[in-house]
Amino acid sequence: MPIKPGWIALALLVLTALWQGAQLSGARRQVVGLQAEIAQLKRDLQKGPGGFSLPLPGACLPKSDTNLPGAAREYRKGTNPGFVFVDGDACVPVQYGMGVVAAAGGEVIKAETEYQEMTPAAFEALLRAVANGASPQQMDRLRGREVWIRHPDGFTTVYAHLSEIAPGLKPGSRVWKGQWIGRVGNSGTASGARGSRGGARLLFELWDGEPDKDRYFGQGLTPEMVRAKGKLEFGLP
Numbered sequence: 001m002p003i004k005p006g007w008i009a010l011a012l013l014v015l016t017a018l019w020q021g022a023q024l025s026g027a028r029r030q031v032v033g034l035q036a037e038i039a040q041l042k043r044d045l046q047k048g049p050g051g052f053s054l055p056l057p058g059a060c061l062p063k064s065d066t067n068l069p070g071a072a073r074e075y076r077k078g079t080n081p082g083f084v085f086v087d088g089d090a091c092v093p094v095q096y097g098m099g100v101v102a103a104a105g106g107e108v109i110k111a112e113t114e115y116q117e118m119t120p121a122a123f124e125a126l127l128r129a130v131a132n133g134a135s136p137q138q139m140d141r142l143r144g145r146e147v148w149i150r151h152p153d154g155f156t157t158v159y160a161h162l163s164e165i166a167p168g169l170k171p172g173s174r175v176w177k178g179q180w181i182g183r184v185g186n187s188g189t190a191s192g193a194r195g196s197r198g199g200a201r202l203l204f205e206l207w208d209g210e211p212d213k214d215r216y217f218g219q220g221l222t223p224e225m226v227r228a229k230g231k232l233e234f235g236l237p
Contacts, residue, residue: 052103052151053177054083054234055159055204056184060091061230068226069205069218076130076142081216082158082205083230085184096163096200100182102149103157103204103234108173108181110148113165115187117144123193136212143203144188147181148211158211160203161187206233 054061062068067084087094118126118141130138140146143160147169150156163185175181184202186192191199206217217233218226230236 052155052157052206052234054236055100055103055157056085056090056092056094056098056202057101057178058092059085059094060236061227061234062086062089064089065223068223069216070221070223070226075127076134076138077132078134081207081211081219082160082203085202085204087200094184094200094202096184096186096197098184099180100159100162100184100202102175102177102179102181103206104149104151104155105174105176106149106151106157108147108169108171108175109150109156110146111165111169111171111173112145112147113170115145117187117195118193120190120193123190139212142188144192145182145185149175149181154209156207156209156211158203158205158207160205161185161189161192161201163187163200 062083062085065071067080067086067089069080069082071080072078073080085094126138126141130142134142143158145160145162145165147159147162147165148156149159159182161184162182164183166181169175169181184200186197186199186201189199189201191197205211208215208217218229221229
């Protein structure tokens with residue numbers, strides 16, 4: 001049976017449509033791939049160059065094992081979830097009122113600008129209440145005045161015991177790496193409850209997820225492992 005010209009034209013149309021569809025599918029895959037790369041670049045840009053840095057410019061990781069993540073906190077039958085920077089243990093002076101900066105870019109999810117310090121009696125009552133372990137709410141009180149920042153890829157940093165929060169900083173604020181966010185203090189401690197400026201410190205926590213719910217940086221590691229991993233994470237020599 002002879003092939004009619006109309007059939008040939010129809011076949012060519014079908015083949016052309018299939019080829020164009022294949023080309024379009026490939027282009028779409030390229031576009032999706034480019035969109036994914038752009039999204040990752042945006043996250044990296046928000047986070048800042050070189051990943052995370054320490055929140056006290058020029059500081060090193062705490063020299064004392066008791067100021068590292070995972071150190072025991074017997075008074076509440078728990079462990080320390082972050083780095084504690086105190087004077088004489090951080091390679092830079094740690095003084096009441098010195099500036100604290102964002103460890104990476106992200107979005108502020110907590111900024112306790114209305115924080116009220118506990119009275120000495122309330123602080124002593126809190127210590128008695130946590131003698132057998134602290135709940136997330138009690139941990140929150142023990143941290144004093146705080147700023148929390150959520151970073152790209154789901155990480156969260158916590159800056160605690162602050163004496164002041166940078167003016168205008170509030171939940172929803174976008175911050176960049178190295179931006180001033182507050183000042184070192186002693187809120188949430190016995191000294192803070194007494195109205196003294198003694199015992200100035202900064203508690204800095206890095207969580208892979210939500211604070212007090214997911215894993216903190218250094219969890220389950222020895223002090224030597226925390227320091228080795230910390231130097232890599234924060235770009236330290």
